[in-house]
Amino acid sequence: MAMTDRRRSRRDDGPGAAPPVEIHVAVPDALLEQLVTEHYDRLLRLARLICRDASDAADAVQTGLEQGWRRRSALRSDASARAWLDRIVVREAVRIARSRRSWLARLLHPSEQLTWIEPPDERASNGLDRAALRTAFAALSPEQRAVVALHLHLGYSVAETAAIVGAPEETVRSRLRLARQRMRPQLVEVDR
């Protein structure tokens, strides 16, 4: 095999892995379990914010964790693993969210989350109309929701967020600024 073959085979981490001749019963790998245990909840919450759909969020996380496991050799530390997984899941979640956003796509893939009539949620701040907030948040682009979720929910800095979403810092700041601008009318501070 020429050297070029070798390098490309190292790069091409395509999906799929089943036996050519035998089927074995899977026993979850300890490392995989550890990966899921440590990161699953955070990744699911992150994807949920971007996708606005539980099923899509779970799909994005599954893809991210699977890729994370397959490229486990590249994970040198817990810190890098966290940011790396967040990056994969964010990009997958944005991709899924974008594919779901047209009215035709929503018709084909109805979301359980599109029911706005709900009892008040005590976790939301007093004085806030949570339904209006959700509407405003859902009106943001997936890319904007990703930036808001990474920066304000997970606490990444602007620079870290830019690295994760693969955009210049200016773009991240711009998305944050404009997301705030869009959300601001729904978040009024009432003189009491």
Place this chain on the structure above:
Amino acid sequence: MNEPWSTPLSDEALDRELQTFLASEAADVGAAPTAAEMTLRITHRVSPGPRAASRRTGATSSLRMVVLLGLLALLLVVLAVIAGQHRNEAPRLLGAGEILVEQRAYDSTTGDSKDAVCPDCGYMHYPAWSADGTRLAYLGDELSIVDTRTQTIDKLGVCRSCASSDAGLRSYISLAANGSMIAYVEDGQVQIIDVATRAVRRLTRLPAGQSANGPTLSPDGRQVAFVISGQPGLWVVATDGGLPRQLVPDDSTFDPAWSPDGSTIAYVRDGDDLTYQLWLYDVVTGTSRKIWQDPGCCISDWGGPGWSPDGTSIAIIATDPSHSFGLFVVDVASGQSRQLVDTVAVSRPAWRPVVVEPRTSPSDMAVGDATSASPTAPVSACGSVNMHPESALVPAGPWDVARLSGGIAVGVPDQMDNATKVLYIAGGQPAALTGLALGASDDVVVSIQPLAATPSGSVIVQVTATSQRWPLSTCSDLWRITATDGVPVATRLTTHVGGQTMTWESVSPSGRRVAYVLDDTTGDGVVKHLSVLDTSGAGGSVAIGDPPCASDRYGLKVAAWSPAEDTIAVACTDRLELIDVVTGLHRELPIPASTTISALTWRAADGSAPAVLLAATSPEGVNGPLTVAAIDPDSGITSTIGTWKAVDGQPLEWLGGMDDSFSPDQRRLWTLGQQGGMTEQGGYVIDLADGAIKRLMTPEERPDLTEWIGADTLGSGIYDDETRTRLQARDPASGVVTDLASVPIGTWKSWVP
């Protein structure tokens, strides 16, 4: 929500409220699988996506389908009407050339795009062209300007914090039409820098809390238009001093851009209907008019505007109806637009003027003995001036090995000399090193990559020549180099022209044939085809059909030639193909779905018909064993040779899937595995005869830089000290290591992994 008695939130208070909201939203995850369920889903490779769809009820799906069909019929009618209207209203699009959006250049007519406009520039924020298209200013780690004629990058030493500071938020830069000065924003103030003298002048003295944004130089270089954060209007200030004056009083104005003829300033306004609008300010009359608004809604970002060189069109990045960020071209006269591409970075488009400049050809490439004072007579390679701009640098190294009778050849990229050198190590003796190099000119970087040796002792190499002039161009050819008595003789085997590059190649065991995939960009678009070359020179190169794994998302992984050298087995992501190298016909061999083949070879089993020998991971996805099996190419019947997942009774965390390779004598399989932590990888050898597996190398011994260099010998390179690298041969049975050569690494930067 905005009641009369309410007061605006500060950003800090807004963020706190948003954080509370986000926490509650994120916690409301709905019916998601548990962590344990997710682990099993990954392990069992349950496909994401269809799972969600499968949950839906049949009744809902049927109703949805009826509604969908009705809507599709309606849609077809509407589309037909719209198409009829648009036939007579096609926008007039003038201006040509490329539109640069950050790192990516888009053809202003077709939307075709390419990356790496200036690979040495680093990430380019807000690129801006001079009027003649020969200079390009951009914001990297500092303000910089590239002269495309000399390929020099001039870092100007200012605006070092602009790309990361709040003061630089959305602050585009502007290059004067003659390329002599750049306007930019630093510390919230408009500044200009003289490119030649690097003299900096601050043009504004805005009070604290205000920041200038988006400066744009007038074509005559006498004025700079800009906006002020928190202040309404469009402002202008003279470059030779004076107070700013307001041109437009309107609120929510952003990103002015002066037209090439100086008569108009385009700018963006925030529309009341959550859209963004493109306005033109007439410098003579002092009036503004709206010419366009983005067709999307409710998404909040834009990039631009950027004028075409002839001033008839404006490129702008805005949202399209599907809420993507698209690149639009707006006709200034009619206000009509067309969407050029649908997904772009959000930045100011920089429209490059059409520049007629001579393109270089790597025809001055020479082949010669590196040890001699002058190379042998120049030999033309890829000797066409028709270099296509669509190209990419071909990486070389970290080291490439071709087996020779009595020695090995190692290709070492030498970035100091912009060339690649082939070291021929005869007889395994370091003292017998013979230099062989392909030289380069200032305009052309040449790399050579040894592919294999022929029975006559020559080496088949791939020669790639890349023009360093703007735009970058690449072509690649196959050559045969014969090193007899230290005198290299090179013969060109293929006659590709610029824009024809090899993206995959495989040499038959005898070296008699080379199969390769050629990406041909000399016509419209990219055409890929599989070609087979007779290295004796008798038959030349013949295109035989479609490339392998053409429809595979991840492309070809590994390949192996049949003993008769009439068939190649290739493994794609999840299938195995046999390709007849005479007819070009493809035939698929049955393998279980989702199998990932990591190594292939052919063998004659017990003197009977040849079989395809494969290594594959892994039975149940991510943690299964490595399996080696043989497949009869005629019947497709598979027989398992063995499976491995443990060493000395201790299970491995994973084994195989990366760098697996059969030894040339097919007695062993070399693979990587892990036992004892995520960073504890090792090199493993499996004896296919008795099934024994052992760990042969630690991570420090660089198993990732190891491959077979003889019938039953592994070769690898490790650091000797900070100045030299040792090439080592390793007996896989005994583990005994023999030094082949010690190579200085100080001059070969690419050797560093």
